[in-house]
Amino acid sequence: MPETNPILQSLYARKSVRVFEEKAIPAGMKQAILEAAAQAPSAGCQQLYTILDITDPALKAALADSCDHQPFIAKAPLVLVFCADCRKWYDAYKEAGCTPRTPGVGDLMLAVTDTAIAAQNAVVAAESFGIGSCYIGDIMENCDTQRSLLHLPDYVFPAVMLVFGWPTQQQKDRPKPQRCAMEHIVHENGYRTMDGAELRDTFGYKASTSGFDAWCTAFHNRKYDSGFAREMSRSVAEYLEQYK
Structure with a gap:
């Protein structure tokens, strides 16, 4: 990591946290996280988002089930x-x-951009307190269930779900996943379609000893071609029907 200031140090150190201590987040910190989210830049300062604060334990449990059966969601403070x-x-x-x-x-799309920026502000604010967080993309799945649970009217799309809590020591010690090299992420002046050799170089560090083909095939089957990925596409397409 290059020479940095505290904000950059926090951005480099942040990683997803899925196991939390049984410890509440003080009301003042929670309010600061929410207010930091609202300070995010937005298109025309319209703030094209609404934040749902899920405090009902039964609703947390229902979301844990509807978001790909992840019990840690229900335990998040x-x-x-x-x-x-x-x-x-x-x-x-x-x-x-x-x-x-x-x-x-x-x-x-403009509203989704506003929403994601606000959510990331909340993540950065939480990190400043030592509070961990995890994005839950599964909130975009099972649209009928999520609409019912969250009372979502037309033209309101649950773009981002975040859970926050105090990370356990094991979570603090867990290494942060490596990122791709910058030369593969930053393209100068226009998009550059990468050839096979560069793609292998881009993602090869993930393959470890299994080899690129075996690793990529397994990742394809576990993520891209998984049941939850197909359900997410189906569900989002149903949300998009409102906008035709």
């Missing part, structure tokens, strides 16, 4: 769902006497 919200401005325009068009996919 702080659970937040960040929703890309195209609804509130649509309703505000109607309240003002406008005749707004219905939200489109461009509006949704």
Whole structure:
């Protein structure tokens, strides 16, 4: 790591935490995390998101089940769902006497960007207190269930779920996964399609002793072509039906 300041040190050190101590997050810290999220940059300062603070233990347990059966979600002292919200401005325009068009996919993508930035602000704020976090992408699956659990109206999409808590010592000591080399991540002035040799170089460090082909095939089957990945695509496509 190059010479850094405390903010950069925190960004380099941060890793996902999935096991938490049985210890509450003080109310003042929780409020600071939420307020830090709201300080994030957003398109036209519209803040195209709504944050759901999940405090009901039964609802946490239901989300743990609907989000790919991950019990640690229910044990987290702080659970937040960040929703890309195209609804509130649509309703505000109607309240003002406008005749707004219905939200489109461009509006949704802008809202998802706003939402993800706000969520990452919350992660950085939590890290500053020593509070660990984990993104839960599975909130985009099982749309009918999530809509019912979270009372989501049309034009509100659960883009990001985050769980927070105090990491156990084992989680603190766990090595952070290695990142790809920068020459494969940063393309100058335009996108560069990588050939097979560069792709093998890009991801080869992940293969360890198994070899690139065997590792990549196993990862494809476990992640990209998994049942949960297919369900996520189906579920997101159903959300997108509202925006046609």
